[in-house]
Amino acid sequence: MLFNQYCVYCGDFATSKDHVRARSLSYLSVVVPACHDCNCRILRDYNVSDVRRRRALVLSMLVKRHEAMMKEFPEWTEEELQELSGTLRRHVQVLLNQRAVLEARIEFAKFAQLSPKQQKEAKLCLTSDRPTE
């Protein structure tokens, strides 16, 4: 992990640096922090030379990928979970934790795809949903 840096594409911890060719001066490159998944798997096969467009590409692919992966993780109610015995219950709990991580990553990717104005409106909705003290 690069100290205190996050992937500019997906928001996960950065573990590598992506060298993006500068649009105006093709012999120069811009170096941005990126996670291994975005840098070496998702963007490897695409010749997109703009950080914004690379980010939009990653976010749309992550939403599709994570939503497909969610189908592998069935939902469990707390009552169903309580009916399971030790080892099986711990196994299902691990799957539920992984499902929660996927849900959070989908939410992040969808939010990051919004325009700044839409993000502001979404934040206002979240704030107004909170109970007042």
Ligand SMILES: [Zn+2]
């Ligand atoms: Zn990433």
